[in-house]
Amino acid sequence: DAGVIQSPRHEVTEMGQEVTLRCKPISGHNSLFWYRQTMMRGLELLIYFNNNVPIDDSGMPEDRFSAKMPNASFSTLKIQPSEPRDSAVYFCATSGLAVVDEQFFGPGTRLTVL
Amino acid sequence: QKEVEQDPGPLSVPEGAIVSLNCTYSNSAFQYFMWYRQYSRKGPELLMYTYSSGNKEDGRFTAQVDKSSKYISLFIRDSQPSDSATYLCASVRGSASKIIFGSGTRLSIRP
Numbered sequence: 034d035a036g037v038i039q040s041p042r043h044e045v046t047e048m049g050q051e052v053t054l055r056c057k058p059i060s061g062h063n064s065l066f067w068y069r070q071t072m073m074r075g076l077e078l079l080i081y082f083n084n085n086v087p088i089d090d091s092g093m094p095e096d097r098f099s100a101k102m103p104n105a106s107f108s109t110l111k112i113q114p115s116e117p118r119d120s121a122v123y124f125c126a127t128s129g130l131a132v133v134d135e136q137f138f139g140p141g142t143r144l145t146v147l
Numbered sequence: 148q149k150e151v152e153q154d155p156g157p158l159s160v161p162e163g164a165i166v167s168l169n170c171t172y173s174n175s176a177f178q179y180f181m182w183y184r185q186y187s188r189k190g191p192e193l194l195m196y197t198y199s200s201g202n203k204e205d206g207r208f209t210a211q212v213d214k215s216s217k218y219i220s221l222f223i224r225d226s227q228p229s230d231s232a233t234y235l236c237a238s239v240r241g242s243a244s245k246i247i248f249g250s251g252t253r254l255s256i257r258p
Contacts, residue, residue, distance in 0.1 A: 037190075075250030076191070076235060089245060124190050136246060138190025 037139035039125050045145045051113040054142045056125030057106060066136060067100055067110050068124040076124075082108065115146045150174050151238055153249030161257050166223040170236035170249045173217065177238035177247075180212050182221045185233045185251065194234070195221070226256045 038057040046052055058065050066081040080090040082102045090100070097116070102108040112119055122141045128134035153170045160166055168182075179198055183191035197203045200214040211220040219236050236249040 076248040078245065078247075081245065126190070135193045135196075138192065141188075141190055 037125055037127055037137055039123075039139035039142050041142060042140060043143045043145075045147065046115055047147050048116055049114045050146075051111065052115045052119075052144060052146075054110040054123050054125075054144070056108045056110075056139060058108070058125070058127035059137055060106070062127035062129050062137070063105075064128045064134065065102060065108050066126040066128075067108070068126065068138075069121045070124060070141070071121045079110070112144075115144075117146045120144055120146050148173060149250075150240075150247045151236060151249040153236055153252055155250055155252060157253040157255060159255040159257060160226060162226060162228060164226050164256075166221075166226050166230070166254060166256075168221040168223075168234050168236070168252050168254070170219040171217055172219065172238050172247075174238070174240055174247075175214075175217075176240050179239040180210070180219050181237040181239070181246065182208075182210055183235040183237060183248070185235060187232075191235055228256045228258050230254065231256050 037059055040055045064083050067079040068076050069079055070076045077092055079092045080100045081088055085102045098112055100110045122143050124138050124141045126136040126138040128136045151172045181196040182194045184194045185191040195205055195210045197210045197212050200212050203210045207224045209222040223230055233251040233253045235251040237246045239246055
């Protein structure tokens with residue numbers, strides 16, 4: 034298995050532009066998580082899905098952020114419009130159905146908003 | 148106050164030393180406690196997890212939880228340069244699928 038796949042790996046954009054991050058989960062995993070990591074705030078959970086349904090989006094910072102999971106093999110995180118303070122590494126992670134679910138993280142997307 | 152607090156370091160020790168990494172948490176409802184390791188420019192990966200209080204050993208690594216003091220520890224024996232990474236403690240609440248991470252401690256092992 035290739036693990037969690039994220040694209041792009043790096044994204045540099047200008048303030049005000051729309052940014053779309055993509056994630057392909059491990060086949061058979063039912064839960065998908067989007068995290069943001071910065072030096073100042075550490076690893077923050079933005080939103081997570083279970084069986085393609087958003088369960089908790091309380092970590093989404095504001096309405097500029099949105100996430101979708103149209104099917105079991107694909108999810109997107111969109112920022113529109115982007116701002117410099119959105120610069121961070123965004124991770125997608127997935128897990129199965131065990132009581133203690135190990136989350137498998139993707140390699141991350143390093144986003145820089147100028 | 149964050150639910151899981153962790154000293155960010157950095158922590159630098161010589162090869163072969165015993166390393167102690169620590170976290171505190173505030174939510175008494177936490178039942179599962181985890182340590183994730185994150186190498187530079189990589190995603191975190193699960194290193195160990197424990198349920199409730201007690202110790203768990205895996206090779207050179209020992210995870211310890213004291214629920215009475217809300218204290219989580221990770222000990223690394225005979226530390227190696229390859230152990231150089233950021234270590235994140237984490238706790239699970241509620242549905243067991245939402246993990247609360249500490250901010251991570253950056254560890255460097257000097258050869």
